[in-house]
Amino acid sequence: MFKSLFAFRKPLNRRTDLVLGITGFILFLTMWEITVRSGVIRPEFLPSPVAVVQAFVNLFVERNFASDIVISVSRVWFAFLLSVIIAIPLGLLMSTYRFAGAILEPFVDFVRYLPVPALVPLLVIWFGVGETSKIAVLWMGTFFQLILMISDDTKRVPVEFVESGQTLGASNGQIMRHIIIPAALPNMIDSLRITMGWCWTYLIVAEIVAANSGIGHVIWSLRRFVKTPEVMAGIITIGIIGLLTDQAFRYAHTRLFSYLRR
Amino acid sequence: MDNFIQIKDVAKTYWSNDGKIETKVVLPLSMTIGEGEMVMFLGPSGCGKTTLMRIVGGLETPDQGTIHLHGDLLTGPDRRRGMVFQSYSSYPWLTVRDNIKFGTRYRKDISAQEKEEVTDHYLNMVGLKRYADFYTNRISGGMRQRVAIARTLASSPDVLLMDEPFGALDAQTREYLQFQLMDINKAEKKTTIFVTHDVEEAILLANRIVIFSSRPARVVREIKVDDILSIEDRRNGTADMDRFFKLRAEILELIRAEYAHTLEEA
Ligand SMILES: Nc1ncnc2c1ncn2[C@@H]1O[C@H](COP(=O)(O)OP(=O)(O)OP(=O)(O)O)[C@@H](O)[C@H]1O
Ligand SMILES: [Mg+2]
Numbered sequence: 269m270f271k272s273l274f275a276f277r278k279p280l281n282r283r284t285d286l287v288l289g290i291t292g293f294i295l296f297l298t299m300w301e302i303t304v305r306s307g308v309i310r311p312e313f314l315p316s317p318v319a320v321v322q323a324f325v326n327l328f329v330e331r332n333f334a335s336d337i338v339i340s341v342s343r344v345w346f347a348f349l350l351s352v353i354i355a356i357p358l359g360l361l362m363s364t365y366r367f368a369g370a371i372l373e374p375f376v377d378f379v380r381y382l383p384v385p386a387l388v389p390l391l392v393i394w395f396g397v398g399e400t401s402k403i404a405v406l407w408m409g410t411f412f413q414l415i416l417m418i419s420d421d422t423k424r425v426p427v428e429f430v431e432s433g434q435t436l437g438a439s440n441g442q443i444m445r446h447i448i449i450p451a452a453l454p455n456m457i458d459s460l461r462i463t464m465g466w467c468w469t470y471l472i473v474a475e476i477v478a479a480n481s482g483i484g485h486v487i488w489s490l491r492r493f494v495k496t497p498e499v500m501a502g503i504i505t506i507g508i509i510g511l512l513t514d515q516a517f518r519y520a521h522t523r524l525f526s527y528l529r530r
Numbered sequence: 531m532d533n534f535i536q537i538k539d540v541a542k543t544y545w546s547n548d549g550k551i552e553t554k555v556v557l558p559l560s561m562t563i564g565e566g567e568m569v570m571f572l573g574p575s576g577c578g579k580t581t582l583m584r585i586v587g588g589l590e591t592p593d594q595g596t597i598h599l600h601g602d603l604l605t606g607p608d609r610r611r612g613m614v615f616q617s618y619s620s621y622p623w624l625t626v627r628d629n630i631k632f633g634t635r636y637r638k639d640i641s642a643q644e645k646e647e648v649t650d651h652y653l654n655m656v657g658l659k660r661y662a663d664f665y666t667n668r669i670s671g672g673m674r675q676r677v678a679i680a681r682t683l684a685s686s687p688d689v690l691l692m693d694e695p696f697g698a699l700d701a702q703t704r705e706y707l708q709f710q711l712m713d714i715n716k717a718e719k720k721t722t723i724f725v726t727h728d729v730e731e732a733i734l735l736a737n738r739i740v741i742f743s744s745r746p747a748r749v750v751r752e753i754k755v756d757d758i759l760s761i762e763d764r765r766n767g768t769a770d771m772d773r774f775f776k777l778r779a780e781i782l783e784l785i786r787a788e789y790a791h792t793l794e795e796a
Binding site: 447 | 607608615
């Protein structure tokens with residue numbers, strides 16, 4: 269039993285995986301509770317897990333937190349999809365035609381390194397404090413990363429796949445549709461999953477700086493009253509949503525690409 | 531048809547990335563290959579066999595010279611020249627059967643019904659019927675290479691280009707595939723260029739063996755194996771062993787001499 273846990277670079281069975289994952293959380297919560305009870309840290313700074321759970325419930329009952337969650341999730345998905353539908357064709361174009369790569373790559377690399385938080389004031393000047401500027405922040409933060417990731421994913425398709433397609437009589441368009449895209453798809457879905465994570469990071473940036481709704485706004489406005497349990501509940505909400513989204517992506521990945529399993 | 535494939539004055543030079551070091555890979559080289567002929571390329575490692583084969587396949591452009599197939603000037607890759615690569619190029623997102631069927635996908639000369647039949651025909655020929663619905667990462671390397679060969683055959687190319695297709699396989703699988711290739715050749719008489727490092731494999735399969743010099747590749751010797759050992763004898767294992775070993779020794783000596791040049795240069 270123990271020996272199988274330490275099998276070098278071998279997968280565990282699903283049950284064990286799940287149990288270990290939950291154990292990690294329980295360990296963390298226990299340490300937390302112990303720290304609070306020991307009284308080393310004042311509860312204004314670190315409330316107990318129980319207080320956070322209470323605050324979590326309060327948020328829903330008293331502050332209509334559910335609607336903030338819906339707003340944040342919609343913003344994330346809207347910006348995410350907007351990034352995806354533009355980045356995929358451009359990424360494919362970039363990896364396929366040298367000229368497109370030559371034109372886009374230096375520019376994309378440049379923008380990619382601009383710190384998104386620093387762009388927020390500019391985006392607010394351009395788009396105001398409405399929804400547009402928030403979407404713009406998320407989009408700026410993800411699009412330029414995603415386009416390079418998609419381009420890399422397709423570049424990594426083995427040359428033999430493309431060349432065998434050519435000698436089987438496929439046209440360039442057919443090679444793209446029938447070989448390159450199916451070959452790169454598993455990695456592309458992974459890239460989307462990672463991008464989704466960044467969306468949440470930038471969402472909070474956007475909502476803290478300029479918003480009157482959404483999870484980030486709730487967290488930031490409660491901070492002023494030092495409602496630490498509520499602030500932590502808000503943060504944990506994001507963690508939970510992130511975890512669920514990530515798991516959904518992973519699940520879809522294993523279902524769609526069962527052929528990758530050995 | 532004797533000059534089914536006509537390679538004329540083909541030359542290729544590679545340049546290092548900074549454009550300073552040139553590597554002449556193929557000297558102006560001419561050669562003809564007859565219809566239905568099985569030609570084996572032998573030569574020291576790095577001499578330019580793959581390069582020449584890729585030029586014939588249209589995957590590499592020569593700096594000069596031309597390739598004609600059946601009198602047509604060839605420019606890029608197409609279905610007339612099917613390539614089997616050394617690395618396994620079967621598609622992981624398709625099952626064994628769908629991989630083979632992919633070979634028929636761009637054919638316009640047969641109906642959808644016939645495509646199914648062709649697929650089953652080659653599926654059986656390479657002995658993978660039982661694995662038809664397996665994805666290719668669940669089958670062995672040898673099976674994957676059989677999938678790649680069947681897929682290429684299903685596309686019905688005029689010329690089959692095989693670059694050390696059995697190089698990474700174990701001895702038994704290799705032998706099994708060699709005999710399968712002989713069967714295919716008997717049934718269909720496919721014009722084939724086959725690169726190998728295995729002299730016995732070359733003698734077993736060839737109508738003609740072409741031995742190349744060290745880089746840049748030029749033809750050192752051509753041997754019509756058919757004149758020495760009949761193809762039937764080789765297939766049935768009744769070939770004269772004395773002649774076989776004499777031929778093998780002669781070829782090995784030629785390659786060894788060329789290989790020595792490669793080392794001197796390095
Ligand atoms: N794309 C390339 N760019 C630069 N040099 C190359 C390229 N492809 C091949 N070469 C060089 O050309 C020479 C011939 O290569 P090639 O692959 O044709 O040899 P080969 O005869 O097939 O060797 P082997 O038997 O080891 O497969 C080698 O010295 C190699 O380094
Ligand atoms: Mg080679």
